[in-house]
Amino acid sequence: MRYLLSILLLLSQVSLFSQAQISQDNFEGNSTITSWFGDDCLIDTNFTNPFPTGTNLSSKVLKYSDIGGQYANVRFDAGFNFNLVTSSEFSLKIYVPSSGITGNQNNQVSLKLQNGTSATPWSTQCEIIKPIVLNQWQTITFNFGTDAFINLDPNSQNPLNRWDFNRVLIQINGENNNSNVMAYIDDFLYSGAISTCTNLVWSDEFSTNGVVNNLNWFHQTQLPNGTSWYNGELQHYTNSQTNSYCSNGILSITAKKQTLTQQNQTKQYTSARLNSKFAFKYGRVEVRAKLPTGAGTWPAIWMLGKNIIEPGGYWTASHGTTNWPACGEIDIMEHWGTNQNIISSAVHHPINGNLSIGEYTTNSQYKAGVSNNFHIYAMEWNAQSITFSVDGVNHLIYNPTIKNQYTWPFDAEQYILLNVAIEPSVSSSFVQSTMEVDYVRVYQEAALATTNFQNSERIKLFPNPVSDKLTILNLENTNPTAEIYSILGQKLHSCILLTNETNIDVSNYQNGIYLVKLISESDNNTYKFIKK
Template identity: 55%
Template sequence: MHKLNLLLGLLFFVPLLGFSQTVEDDFEGNGTITNWTGDDCGMDNAFANPFQQGINPSSTVLQYQDGGGQYANIRFDINGTFDLAAKPSFALKIYVPSSSITGNQPNQVSLKLQDGDLAEPWSTQSEVIKPIVLDQWQEVIFNFASDPHQNLNEGSPHPVTRSDFNRVVLQVNGENNNDLVTAYIDDFIYGVDTGEGSIYNQLVWADEFDGNGPVDPTKWHHQTQLPNGFSWYNNELQHYTNRLDNSYVEDGFLHIVAKRENFTDQGHTKAYTSARLNSKFAFTYGRVEARAKLPFGLGTWPAIWMLGKNVTEPGGYWANTHGTTGWPACGEIDIMEHWGYNQNFVQSALHTPSSSGATQNYGGTLAEDVSNTFHVYALEWTPEEMRFSIDGAVYYTYAPSSLNSATWPFDADQYLLLNVAIQGEVAAGFTQSPMVLDYIRVYQEGTSTTSSTEELEQIEVFPNPVEGPLNITIPATLVGAQVKVYAANGQVLLQQFRQDTTSLTLDWSAYPAGAYVLVFELGGEQVTRKVMKM
């Protein structure tokens, strides 16, 4: 089990060297990319957006038409080269209509980095492939520091160590096929923020779910009252209970368990039970992080979400003392929702008066094995926008152009909810399945947690990238520091230890390739260094 402390909200220090030019294109005439080229496909980078909806109301986009070209792609070159050690991420929005697709290729978009000065620029390329969802706009982030990547030449070094990439190639639904696909692309940007360096770096509330037994009654309220007297909203099929059968802490994890069983409560018998928890903590603006595994089974509907503290919903923890406003005027923030009929798809959404409460402001993404694998689901809530991410990659941003009570009922306290509902058709063999949480944390704005630039520059970590031994030297002022090592997903790889000398060697040979962060803490001050494993 991996427990983090206040350090997770750190500002990560990465030296900003090399290429710093802005590389972006909104296809409205405001971009810096002027040499888009289509290979073996049709391309129009001033195409009227046929799907002005969701996260992309933009009027103009790039149209990508693979008419059967075996190696269809679009690309552009830059002056200079990308410095992936400083800025490893690229982002874009994409919409692929299902009606445009033939064949059975995987629904995906890949970003390839190449050296355009070579006679065969693909020969040393590095590629990140991301799954996409059809028939909706979504933001896709390609992080060459932490995402799995493919080097065409196995002898090529890790992409963040290279200084020869000057070309970006985008390809939809793969190559070596003659199938058709049309895609619409917008808001391409290099150097996108993936959530590191948040101003919300002070931990203000958390539940680490340590120990065994019932949930902490000082932090959570079981909401069990049927709000309309006979059922829950959305045609849900369950009773929520306060029994240990449906919610409990075991070995440091919270389990919220949906079960098939006849259960009578409040004069009504239902065929399923589960639990719904309200936090006894509410806040305005900040960062929420929850590390969770999701239930299996057609009919399950787990959620990590928030409601305005002023909501009048019967049975809620805050309703009797603060309930003044109905839904959706109170505002609803769905940090993570998942449905058993769409196993590896997760979604975030906002419900406001401007949408009459309907699910109009939303974004989703495909993730790997969400029911067997822990992922970190996060919300960054500022006075102007909401950013939703999974494992540090932002996939949806809500930022209405006009902030008012109809579009933005999010300038007052909200509280957290955790639940697993049962809805619609349920798998015939379903008996029970849990949502399991390792932790949930709330960060708000605090004082800067990094030391001065001069002190940061005195920390030496080498070689970087590393394959085996990693050498660390620190200034004398940091001797006695407590040190932890984190993987990119927040997992603690080394429990805290004390560095009692100015030099130290750690063995990195057993760690998989990817990005890592070393955190040094001394006297309330914290400094960090980023390390790449080959």
């Protein structure tokens, strides 16, 4: 990686959190929701609690005033897609006074999930309806994994298999009526589980210039059938630095228009295909990369079973026992130059009843500028499911109900592949294009380690975890520089510590672990804090 190598070397001894998915609001300043909006109704998100009794003594609440709107509701956009596999429960407190109701509607509250990016977000919504009791505060939970739900479109999938929900609607006493409802809402919460894959077990930051690190990677160059690669691809893969090399913390895999004869075959294009010399079962893979461009380019970040029989593959000689697709294939990222800015992921496995014939499950998402900017392509794999995302936004969750040798060959170790192939559709004007990889990281489950990150007697960070203001207590006789870095090595803040206390606003930081590096004559240690 191009920066903060010293910090990242320390990270091999510390567990790392993936970003949590949290939407919460107590309407008293502790909120991750900034987009409350009233449809066909009036709302006030800073209203004095008119009924500070029972289970809710807080001073501020959201006031919901349906004054006859036919489809009144209050809603917000989360800013991320809900991962209902890891966390499917939403909760809120509600008080509906009988004096604020007209009509004879059922006393109920609905929570609806929608795709806020759709032109018709209601068309594929999923809804849970719960009864309420008037004239008292009560906590209502909506669990899309266990509660009865209603899909407006009966062809919609089970919500646990949906990745596109990013909007929440709350509706009281139903819709398609002109009755009045006055209600008060408080303590809304959705807390997506932080990834259990928290321990960095293997990585390559590509920090050494020149050849690719052969302790981590194997160049796969042998034509598997003696004449070509699969899918009619046109390239030779090589171990030449013209096709793969490291420079300034970046691995470059370059596909080139270049005539090359090897293995008694002449081809007009060259590229590189790397196999990781590390294999694992279950965990999270994160790859930060910028993709090549041009019709005919086919970059991929993917995985194969360590037990695959494939001529020329790194693991075949020592562990090859199983042919494709019975070995299983996990495609973290695939991109085709003929479909710019569309990122696809897939799992390949045998068709039911025949281990020799493959089928696959796939989905994709639009991501602007994939060939101009770096993005994080991630896959999280456990015994139940495999989830794919780009920059934290999920687009595919594979979770078959029946798991057997046909649907789930994903119960054994897999290894990582990086390559850029050339398809027959390549443009005649194509010369070369490169996939740039900033890092490859693999995380697995482990307890949070705090070794080498304890507060000292002279420097203390509090509160920890912190929600908005981090205080650094400096009892040294010097004024060291403090630098804050994200877990990905991005420098976020720098300041000179005051004698005694220095306060730093971290309210806009995402939830997770951050590192504070102190630079002085007496203290060059690194400390950690958790933003919640």
